[in-house]
Amino acid sequence: MKSVSYLMVRLGIGISMLGHGLVRIPKLNAFSEGMINNFQSAPLPDFLLIPFSFALPFIEFLLGLLLIIGWQTKRAAIVGGFLMLALIAGTSLIENWSALPSQMIHLLFFILVYEFNQANAFALDSKKD
Template identity: 35%
Template sequence: MTTDQTTHPEMHHGGGGGNQERAASIANDQQLAYALLRCALGTAFLMHFVPRLFGGIDTFAENMVKDFANTALPALLVRPFALALPFVEGILGVLLIAGFRTREAIVAVVAVMLLLIFGSSLQNGWQAVSIQLLYVLLAYILLAQRSASNTLSVDGLIARRNAKSSQQA
């Protein structure tokens, strides 16, 4: 038995059908892995929103203005960004968890991360930049795999319904 057959004995049937079952199992694993990664990134974004909501958005914004006081960014730009950021993070988190408008949500995640990387760089916050780059890497993986693996999602459900409707027409 091969390693794959030992790890997944249910896929070893001896005969031609095993290859189809193995391919289906691999596809299901890829779809599940994609959904889990998408939900993990979505949860991370959503959980940036929740404590800021209950801790006070104004407090968060004031702290961010203080954090940027010694940078080239004026409070006039920092404060509105800080007030909007938690809501943007929350919306993107929900969209990613649900898998709705996934492509647009992933692109928006990268846009937010670019802004955060810019701000962290102004503060010489290289540890934060490193973490932010990991978020960008996760977004890249999700975007690169989206068309083949985003079936366990609202987008996947809509695509299946549209395909079924077009077949019936």
């Protein structure tokens, strides 16, 4: 039964990440402009912020896809965890405290996916040649 619980955790964070990317990619320019506007007061240079704002939806989409199909699960969890840490840092810089709980929950899900990976039975990762 641990494998079913793990599957729900993995799919939960995977669907959330895929959804974040999926809705942002079609409106990529508007998303990037909005993010840049939100960070005008933050001490972040544009040469970091602009590429990040364009890359973020694709990273979210890819992480979500990898987690849903269960391929490279541990690596996806590590990348996702560090992505959440970057988002938490940015959110703190602009004092958007209402966004932090959601980001902290996403971070926790990535930690759970990484830590309990031995229960990853329903995944491409679990298929042996």
